[in-house]
Amino acid sequence: MEVSETQTVAGRNAANSTEDILANIKRRQLWDFIFAVVGMLSLLFALVTLLTLIIDLAMTGVPRINFDFFTNFPSRFADRAGILSAWVGSFCIMLTTAFCAIPLGIAAGVYLEEYAKKNWVSQIIELNIINLAGIPSITYGLMALGLFVYKLKLGQSILTAGLTLGLLVLPIIIVTTREAIRSIPNTIREASYAMGASKWQTIRHHILPYSSGGILTGVIISLSRAIGETAPLITIGALTFIAFLPTPPVEGHFPFLNFKWLMDPFTVMPIQMFNWLSRPQAEFHVNAAATGVVLLVMTLIMNGGAIYLRSRFRKKMKW
Amino acid sequence: MRRLRERAIESILFLAAASSVLVTIGIVGILVTESLPFFSHVSFKEFITDTEWTPLFENAHYGILPLLCGTFLSTMIALVVAIPLGTVAAAFLSEYIRPSYREVLKPILELLAAVPTVVYGYFALLFVTPLLQKVIPSLGGFNVLSAGIVIGVMIVPYVSSLSEDAMRSVPSHLREASFAVGASRMQTAFRVVIPAAFSGITSAYILGISRALGETMVVAIAAGMQPNLTLNPTEPAATITAFIVQVSLGDLPHGSIGYQSIYVAGLSLLVLTLCFNIVGLWLRKRFQEKE
Numbered sequence: 001m002e003v004s005e006t007q008t009v010a011g012r013n014a015a016n017s018t019e020d021i022l023a024n025i026k027r028r029q030l031w032d033f034i035f036a037v038v039g040m041l042s043l044l045f046a047l048v049t050l051l052t053l054i055i056d057l058a059m060t061g062v063p064r065i066n067f068d069f070f071t072n073f074p075s076r077f078a079d080r081a082g083i084l085s086a087w088v089g090s091f092c093i094m095l096t097t098a099f100c101a102i103p104l105g106i107a108a109g110v111y112l113e114e115y116a117k118k119n120w121v122s123q124i125i126e127l128n129i130i131n132l133a134g135i136p137s138i139t140y141g142l143m144a145l146g147l148f149v150y151k152l153k154l155g156q157s158i159l160t161a162g163l164t165l166g167l168l169v170l171p172i173i174i175v176t177t178r179e180a181i182r183s184i185p186n187t188i189r190e191a192s193y194a195m196g197a198s199k200w201q202t203i204r205h206h207i208l209p210y211s212s213g214g215i216l217t218g219v220i221i222s223l224s225r226a227i228g229e230t231a232p233l234i235t236i237g238a239l240t241f242i243a244f245l246p247t248p249p250v251e252g253h254f255p256f257l258n259f260k261w262l263m264d265p266f267t268v269m270p271i272q273m274f275n276w277l278s279r280p281q282a283e284f285h286v287n288a289a290a291t292g293v294v295l296l297v298m299t300l301i302m303n304g305g306a307i308y309l310r311s312r313f314r315k316k317m318k319w
Numbered sequence: 320m321r322r323l324r325e326r327a328i329e330s331i332l333f334l335a336a337a338s339s340v341l342v343t344i345g346i347v348g349i350l351v352t353e354s355l356p357f358f359s360h361v362s363f364k365e366f367i368t369d370t371e372w373t374p375l376f377e378n379a380h381y382g383i384l385p386l387l388c389g390t391f392l393s394t395m396i397a398l399v400v401a402i403p404l405g406t407v408a409a410a411f412l413s414e415y416i417r418p419s420y421r422e423v424l425k426p427i428l429e430l431l432a433a434v435p436t437v438v439y440g441y442f443a444l445l446f447v448t449p450l451l452q453k454v455i456p457s458l459g460g461f462n463v464l465s466a467g468i469v470i471g472v473m474i475v476p477y478v479s480s481l482s483e484d485a486m487r488s489v490p491s492h493l494r495e496a497s498f499a500v501g502a503s504r505m506q507t508a509f510r511v512v513i514p515a516a517f518s519g520i521t522s523a524y525i526l527g528i529s530r531a532l533g534e535t536m537v538v539a540i541a542a543g544m545q546p547n548l549t550l551n552p553t554e555p556a557a558t559i560t561a562f563i564v565q566v567s568l569g570d571l572p573h574g575s576i577g578y579q580s581i582y583v584a585g586l587s588l589l590v591l592t593l594c595f596n597i598v599g600l601w602l603r604k605r606f607q608e609k610e
Contacts (some may be wrong), residue, residue, distance in 0.1 A: 028503040035505040039411025042404045043424065049472050050431050053442045060445075107335030115329055116336070128340050134526065134596055135589065136533020138560050139346055141567075142585040146349035150573050167342050174339065198321060200328045221433075228435025231535035231560065235567045235581075270437040270536075277441055277540055285445060292438045303433045307426045 057296060061289030069290060074242070074272065078283035083291055085242040086272035089158070090227055092246055092261060093268060096162020097169065097226050102219055105170050106208075109177025109215075114203055133171040140168045141235025149236055156237040158246060159262040164232050169222035176221070180214025181207055213313030217306045224302035228295060230270035242267045269295050350589060354582035356574075357381075366583070372546040372557075374580040375566070381580070383587055385546035389463065389556035390591075393538055396467025396552060397474060397531040402524060404471070405478025406513075409520075412479070413486040414508045425480065432476040440540030443469040448541065461543025461555040469541070470534050478527040485519020486512050518606040525599030529592045535560035559588045 072082025116122035144164040148154045154163075184207055192202040208215075246261035269291055276288035358366070361381040369382025408428065412421050447465040452458045489512050497507040513520065535558075543555025544565045557565070563581045571577045 028506070032503045032505045035508070036411070036415055039407050039415055042407045043411060043428070046404060046408065046428055046431060046472065046475050047424075050427075050434070052446070053434065053438070056446050057438065057441065104335050104338060107332050108339060111329075111332035111336040115332060122336075125336050125340060128343050131596065132339060132343060134529045134592060135346065136529070136535070136560065136592060138533065138535050138563055139350065139585050139589055142353075142563070142582060143346040143349045145567075146353050146582070147345055151349075170339060170342070174336075198325055200325055224433060228433075228437065230435070230437045231539075231564060234564050237567060270435055273437050273441070274536065274540065277437075277444065288441060289445075292435075292441055295435050296438055299433050299435060300430065303430055311422075 054296065057289050057292045060286055061291075061293040064286050064290035065293060073244075074275075078281065078287055081276075081284075081287055083269060083272055083294070085245060086267050086269045086291070087294070088245055089242070089266040090268040092158050093161045093165060093233075093266065094223060094227060096158060096262065097165040098219070098223060099166075100163060101166035101169050101173055101222065104166075105173025105218075105222075106177050106215060108170075109174045109181065110203060110207070112174070113178045113181040114199070114207065129171050129174055133175070137168055137229060138231040138235055140164055141232030144232065144236045155263060156239070156265055157263045158266045160236055161233050161238065161266055161268075162262075164236060165226040165229060168229065168232060169226050172222040172225065173215075173218050176218025177211070177215050180211035180218070183214065184210050213309055217310045217313075220302050220306040220309070224299045224306075227268075227302075228270055228299055230268075230274055233268060233271060234274070238271050239265055239267055347589070350582055350586045354579060354586045357576070357579035357583045360576060360579075370548050372562070375569075375577050379576070383584070385548040386557060386559045386562055386584060387587070388548055388550065389538075389542070389546070389561070390532060390558040390588075392463050392550060392552060392556060393467045393470060393534075393542065393558055394528065394531040396464060397470035397534075398524075398528065400468055400471025401474045401478050401527055401531070405475045405523070405527070406482055406520070408475065409479040409482035409486060409523075410508045410513065413483045414504060414512060425483065429476045429480060431473060434473070436473070436534065436536040437540070439469050439473055440536045443537055443541035455553060458553050459543075459555060461541065461545075462553050463538075463542050463556045464552040466538045466541040467552065470531050470537050473534070473537070474527045474530045477530055478523050481523035481526060482516070482520045485516035485523065488519070489515045518603040521602045521606065522599055525595055525602075528595050532592055532595070533560060533588065535564060539564040559584045559591075 069082045070087065071084055072080060073084050074086075075081040112122065112125065116125070141164060144160060144167075148160040148163060149156060154160045188206055188210065189202055192206050197205070242265060246264035246266070273288045273291040273295065276284040276291065279285075366381055366383055368384075369380050370384055371380035371382050372385045373380045412425060416424070443465045444460075447469055448458070448460060448462065451462075451465055458464070493511055493515060494507055497511045502510070538558045539561040542558065542561060544557045544561050545555045546562065547554060547556040549556065562584050566577055566581045569577075571581075
């Protein structure tokens with residue numbers, strides 16, 4: 001009698017705990033599912049915001065974009081205003097930025113990855129690059145205003161702007177160059193040395209060509225960053241209203257090329273957009289949206305290209 | 320001859336690498352030397368205790384507090400948006416989703432960071448603010464709230480991308496051990512992966528914070544550029560960066576007090592960012608020792 005009673009109690013307990021375990025599993029599966037939904041939603045929220053931004057900008061801006069918009073100077077009349085001086089300025093500054101940042105960045109990346117010994121000098125340089133990447137862009141503008149504009153007397157010119165943005169994107173190029181070089185296996189270097197190549201020959205003929213895909217990705221990303229950067233250029237005193245173009249770089253007489261355009265004042269697309277945006281009239285906001293569409297299309301194409309390049313080289317390069 | 324050439328090339332490359340240090344010295348040096356004269360006009364005590372910041376007015380006040388207040392407010396709102404969104408998105412990308420989908424979704428998320436900030440400013444002023452005004456009718460055309468929210472969305476990829484890298488580099492045998500004792504995916508994510516990746520996640524947060532602190536165009540466009548000592552996010556305010564933009568737009572003579580004041584503001588911003596980076600470094604060290 002007693003025995004059977006204990007048995008039933010035990011049996012009931014067992015049944016209870018099985019149910020408990022089943023309930024517990026159910027509960028955790030539910031939470032798992034809830035978390036998956038929340039994760040999905042937060043990802044979707046970010047993507048939907050991006051999409052909303054693009055659509056909102058396009059709906060306002062695209063109807064305003066026509067041939068005249070690209071060939072007209074800014075004007076007091078919203079419907080006659082265009083972005084000629086802005087896109088020419090952006091183009092000239094990109095050229096200057098690329099010219100100063102790309103060689104410097106690649107050279108620095110090659111040094112840190114291939115030559116630098118593990119000592120305090122290279123460690124300071126490394127820490128410093130991490131720190132530079134975290135400094136707000138507007139402080140670069142302040143530095144440029146004090147150093148380039150007033151100390152070196154370069155004025156509020158295309159050269160100053162190009163140098164400023166060049167320094168700003170330098171860390172991006174260094175970091176991506178290093179990543180690209182790091183992914184090249186040592187066997188390549190050893191093979192090259194075995195053939196009697198010097199260190200520089202190895203770098204010049206093997207390391208750089210093989211890492212060119214990764215380096216190019218970094219260059220494109222840094223230029224797309226530079227083209228949308230506004231704050232440091234406002235700080236160095238970019239004008240917001242420019243109704244003339246820089247001096248043409250080609251001339252009819254010897255030496256045919258001149259670099260006077262480097263010293264010309266400038267405006268760029270983001271500054272033009274900011275200027276139109278800060279006016280109260282809604283017609284100018286439409287112009288701002290149109291400029292925004294042009295900017296957005298350029299950055300998205302550049303970033304898309306960089307992503308494509310990265311995935312292509314990752315697939316192609318199987319060591 | 321060949322050795323000479325090699326040496327020359329190495330020196331040139333070294334100079335290129337060292338130039339990044341020169342940039343830092345340049346930034347710090349210029350900011351300090353150009354803002355020093357400011358403190359011969361204004362006492363340091365006035366600078367940190369005065370509650371008004373009106374350096375360009377006739378009756379000038381030089382208290383950095385309103386600018387700091389605006390900066391902290393917009394950063395806080397941005398973090399309230401970006402940290403939960405970014406962390407959850409990172410955990411989802413690293414623990415739940417199939418790798419092939421992740422390879423597509425992660426770059427798309429990173430596009431958020433590629434959009435020019437002036438475009439985000441447009442979005443905050445002409446889309447988010449009118450939207451918020453439907454919910455909060457008393458909201459003015461310029462306010463910190465919509466600027467903060469938009470900055471938050473903008474820095475989601477900075478938070479999520481680095482956090483995801485950190486979570487994915489947690490060795491899979493830890494996950495397998497957790498699954499083996501019967502933990503669910505979510506328990507594994509929150510009790511095993513996230514604590515193990517905490518040092519990486521912290522540095523992602525720190526990067527997000529310094530981005531939000533230094534963000535300029537969104538606050539300059541949407542927050543109203545009025546130095547305002549308030550913690551009410553529905554009011555207009557000015558951040559340190561917005562003030563620098565506002566002054567730079569005018570024609571300011573070299574050496575004037577207005578010129579010096581933007582360097583003081585810039586220096587304060589740099590010190591602020593540096594503090595956060597140091598705290599981040601310290602946190603990371605602490606958590607690494609624990610492992």
